[in-house]
Amino acid sequence: MALESIVRADSTGGTEERDFASLRPKSFAEYIGQKELIENLKIAVQAARERGEPLDHLLFHGPPGLGKTTLAYVIAEEMQAEIVCTSGPALERPADLVGILTNLKRGDVLFIDEIHRLPRIVEEYIYPAMEDFEIDMVIDPGPHARTVKLELNHFTIVGATTRAGLITGPLRDRFGFSLHLEFYGVKDLQTIITRSAGILSTKITGEGSESIAFRSRGTPRIANRLLRRTRDYAQVMRRDAIDEVTAIEAMDINGVDEAGLDRLDRNYLTAIIKQYGGGPVGVSAIAATLNEERDTLIDVVEPFILARGFLNRTSRGRVATALAYRHLGFTRAGQEELPL
Numbered sequence: 001m002a003l004e005s006i007v008r009a010d011s012t013g014g015t016e017e018r019d020f021a022s023l024r025p026k027s028f029a030e031y032i033g034q035k036e037l038i039e040n041l042k043i044a045v046q047a048a049r050e051r052g053e054p055l056d057h058l059l060f061h062g063p064p065g066l067g068k069t070t071l072a073y074v075i076a077e078e079m080q081a082e083i084v085c086t087s088g089p090a091l092e093r094p095a096d097l098v099g100i101l102t103n104l105k106r107g108d109v110l111f112i113d114e115i116h117r118l119p120r121i122v123e124e125y126i127y128p129a130m131e132d133f134e135i136d137m138v139i140d141p142g143p144h145a146r147t148v149k150l151e152l153n154h155f156t157i158v159g160a161t162t163r164a165g166l167i168t169g170p171l172r173d174r175f176g177f178s179l180h181l182e183f184y185g186v187k188d189l190q191t192i193i194t195r196s197a198g199i200l201s202t203k204i205t206g207e208g209s210e211s212i213a214f215r216s217r218g219t220p221r222i223a224n225r226l227l228r229r230t231r232d233y234a235q236v237m238r239r240d241a242i243d244e245v246t247a248i249e250a251m252d253i254n255g256v257d258e259a260g261l262d263r264l265d266r267n268y269l270t271a272i273i274k275q276y277g278g279g280p281v282g283v284s285a286i287a288a289t290l291n292e293e294r295d296t297l298i299d300v301v302e303p304f305i306l307a308r309g310f311l312n313r314t315s316r317g318r319v320a321t322a323l324a325y326r327h328l329g330f331t332r333a334g335q336e337e338l339p340l
């Protein structure tokens with residue numbers, strides 16, 4: 001993994017997901033934080049279970065790495081249901097969806113990740129499936145086309161998206177719950193780090209876990225990633241526990257500053273200040289300047305710096321805040337401050 005990417009909230013896929021599997025909470029009891037959301041879910045799950053009914057469809061939205069996929073698995077576990085996983089882009093044709101739906105048993109959970117990327121033609125098939133548990137199949141397309149209704153078992157769709165704004169109204173309306181995941185506070189992240197360190201059999205002090213928590217951009221995935229990098233560093237440096245000094249040294253060499261910003265965040269804000277006079281500037285222009293994907297900036301970079309007050313989003317574009325100037329050592333005129 002490139003050093004730059006250590007505090008990117010998006011998953012690096014493959015091996016990281018496998019390595020993290022042991023750290024993933026499996027039940028409500030293990031799930032840390034998001035208190036209000038978890039309370040709501042517990043009630044819904046208990047009510048459905050007492051009635052012996054499948055759970056209503058659920059939509060989770062929020063920035064990457066906050067635990068949407070984790071929650072889908074937790075829900076299946078708590079409902080004692082089986083889970084089938086797919087994603088918006090994987091469901092290319094209606095037949096892909098129909099194939100999955102007709103195989104679901106009563107109560108099964110169908111997890112659709114990146115549901116905002118579901119193709120339109122597939123989305124139309126999903127409406128009646130979600131609402132009435134039936135689909136209209138067109139047989140022999142052409143002049144003799146017939147449609148047959150297929151009855152489906154009552155299942156639960158759990159949708160996840162980092163872009164709630166891109167979900168169409170009709171699709172959103174068919175979810176019984178639409179739940180937003182918030183960035184985690186330092187205390188919750190500290191608890192997550194301590195729990196993960198325990199699973200990884202790594203010694204960590206309270207200050208050590210707090211230092212990592214502060215730099216985790218409110219995101220459990222990043223907290224776990226920083227913990228693993230710090231653990232490597234502690235091992236190689238022959239430290240017997242991750243204390244504050246070890247944690248800070250490890251994160252310094254990985255380019256993560258005390259606010260949890262990494263090089264790309266700082267480059268992003270620096271570009272706005274230096275090349276665009278602090279803004280307003282469109283995100284596409286910033287993407288071109290940095291030679292980065294526009295979607296990466298929107299999904300991964302912006303949510304955190306917006307939430308932490310480094311950036312404002314206005315109708316005319318992105319604006320760097322006074323906090324960003326101060327953090328990066330610029331005067332208001334965009335000059336780098338001279339050391340005294």
Ligand SMILES: Nc1ncnc2c1ncn2[C@@H]1O[C@H](COP(=O)(O)OP(=O)(O)OP(=O)(O)O)[C@@H](O)[C@H]1O
Nearest residue numbers: 020023024031032064065066067068069070220221
């Ligand atoms: N509440 C939590 N308590 C403890 N660990 C958590 C929690 N939420 C997430 N994690 C950890 O963070 C990792 C990332 O979470 P997850 O894959 O569920 O994020 P996501 O929201 O689905 O991200 P993406 O949008 O990229 O798919 C998990 O592997 C898990 O170890």
Ligand SMILES: [Mg+2]
Nearest residue numbers: 068069070113
């Ligand atoms: Mg996910």
